[in-house]
């Protein structure tokens with residue numbers, strides 16, 4: 001993966017997507033389609049965005065019994081997206097089933113989408129981990145453990161916060177993909193995110209890709225905001 005900025009298209013529908021993408025002057029982007037958009041527009045939105053020439057991370061965060069995840073992934077593989085994801089909390093059998101489903105569903109001549117596992121959401125804090133999820137470990141250790149499970153299950157990488165990237169890369173190797181949301185420019189509000197970082201820090205700590213939503217989509221000039229994120233992300237060498 002060529003260190004992309006993945007723009008989270010958290011919009012209501014196709015009209016909003018077209019208005020937004022039209023601001024990018026034919027630049028080929030890597031975008032993320034999540035639950036908000038997919039549940040409104042269905043699979044047709046994927047072919048629509050692909051026709052415009054953009055790469056897609058389909059972020060539906062599957063988390064169910066292994067057989068259900070396998071069958072769901074068999075269907076999703078036909079959409080020919082670049083990345084899909086699951087929750088690592090579903091366990092190793094579920095993650096293995098996700099890969100089996102993707103392999104079974106990928107049409108001949110197409111490459112199977114990369115599959116990555118959400119470790120702990122970037123909205124989760126240490127206090128929430130302990131008090132609500134009753135996990136009595138450090139966030140870093142939990143994320144690293146989930147990343148190891150994902151690796152053992154045959155996945156290509158994880159979604160984690162920037163703050164766990166170094167530990168994962170040290171233990172598993174830097175070719176294991178780390179996709180990091182919770183990205184904010186210095187003066188932006190954290191909103192509902194807890195484990196945030198600037199694009200510069202993500203670059204310094206070695207994230208494979210950053211996911212950026214509101215710091216681009218909610219700005220008055222999203223294209224200008226994207227260029228600023230890009231400069232920050234590409235400017236600082238590790």
Ligand SMILES: O=C(O)c1cc(=O)[nH]c(=O)n1[C@@H]1O[C@H](COP(=O)(O)O)[C@@H](O)[C@H]1O
Nearest residue numbers: 008059120121122159181182211212213214
């Ligand atoms: O899987 C994800 O993409 C994801 C995982 C996670 O731990 N945290 C997280 O924020 N995300 C997604 O990344 C995007 C972040 O959006 P912003 O907070 O607006 O930049 C949203 O679309 C989330 O659904």
